[in-house]
Amino acid sequence: MKNTPVIFAVALSLATAAIRFAGSSEACPGSPSMAVEDACQKATPGDRKTYWLCMKIMEAPPREADVTIYAARAGKRAFLSYAAFNTEAGEQLRNKSLSGEMKDAYNGCLSDYATAKAALGAVLQKVDACDLKASFGDFDAALAGLERCRVRLAGWQNDVSVDLEYEGVVDDKTETALAYSLTRLAVPTS
Template sequence: MDTIPRLVRLLVLAVVSLTVAAADDVGCPGAPSMSVEAACRKACGTQLMYDVCRDSLRDVPDPSASHDVTGYALAAARGVLASEGATMDAAIQLLFNASLSGDEKSAYVECVESYTAAEEAIGNVLDDLPVCSFDGLAADYKNGLLDLENCRDRVIRLPASPLYAMVLVDRNKAVLAFFLGQLFGI
């Protein structure tokens, strides 16, 4: 059980690494250019999401300058994928706890399955953005988000799951990635 999710994650991360190296200078035709501040204000309707946005884009060089939003969308999607990997690792580790109840074990198994699907969906986003392919992009964002929410819905029913906070962070990052993707008009 441990080997397959790790292999999938390693494969996705390898693809992401190659994509990231080629994506730093991506600019898509028709994509707006704006500063990090303007992008976060335009994409986010709440202070929480604005804060998530600013944090996710903190490494953008010269954030006060206007940049093509493609770079912001890529940075947010990479952040989602990295966060998902850490949460999946935590879920896998929890499965090795012999004192888990049946409900806990079932929830964590479902989370590993959901996170595998979410990583694939966000991997598709990271494949499509650098080549400015927006066909199906909204569906990939939404599918990744729905997969995370599936895990959230399972762990919220557990008494004090250590995974719950991590899943919420991942969900917020996925929502942000989708919001930034909407700046393309998807």
Template sequence: MSLLGLLVVLAAAVSLVAGDGKPCPGAPSMTVETACRNASGTQAMYDMCKDALAGVPDPESDHDVTVYAVDAENAALASVRATQDAAVRLLLYNSSLSGDERGAYLFCEEVYTAAEHDMGVAADKLGVCNLDGLADDYVNGLLAVESCRDRVLNLPASPLYAMVLVDRNKAALAFLLGKLLGI
């Protein structure tokens, strides 16, 4: 079997564990609507949740909430990676950065490496229905993103600020959907 064929089979197997296939043991099942209502404390978070889960097949049917948690964590992780790439590009290609900007972006690149690790661990655990320490992985990733947000908040017109806010909201949503698993 070719390497590409093996990767396709492996990806399919991983998605069946917690994705579209069998539910994780003890995970509740609910519709997207119910999951978003249960995970959201505000209308803005509810709207973001509905948008984030818009691609779930047959959203009006009950699904294992792990499906939602996996989708949200993968989206948060992809967002964090894009922001980290943007920070690196700013550091490499923008010679007009002030010392404060350069320091903030270096800090963000560093803490985003930690966030990416923690969020990747969370995604891996969800993929195999391992909830041990999952809450800590979520919180650690979220706190890393928030520490970057706190640094760029004080910069004048930082191009990263809006991206970091999106990352924070996506990480928070992933955590709130993960909490539906009883973590």
């Protein structure tokens, strides 16, 4: 685990570069165009909580747009939200009373988040290049990294000091899954 800060720093710089290159996605040829309400509803069938999260993320969306634009916006939001966990985990690791097992869990989560962030950075590049289907494996890698972290923290979920971080991981996973659903929705049907 001694290399965790180095791995994290490298992944963070790669992922940050990816988000800069991703810029603001333009419409992709053949991707459907629809109102944000319709896109959010189709991306979150039957899940009202995630539907409202989708609507919130879109903040003053255009009346109707290519779904790729919504997918890119959701992906960027998820990408940026990962930083909050890294800050919280860093603060927890500075706590001298933290048990060795909890330190291991947080260090493991920092590595998991570095993997997730690098994968989501690759997603953003592919979405920006309209290579939507190629992003699916990277989405899977990002979600797997977040799930590994969630499992690491699950044993301490009822500990008040860990509960916020645990909920943050769950929220990051939800946002990433939403971006994934929107990206799948953006794939041209013909």
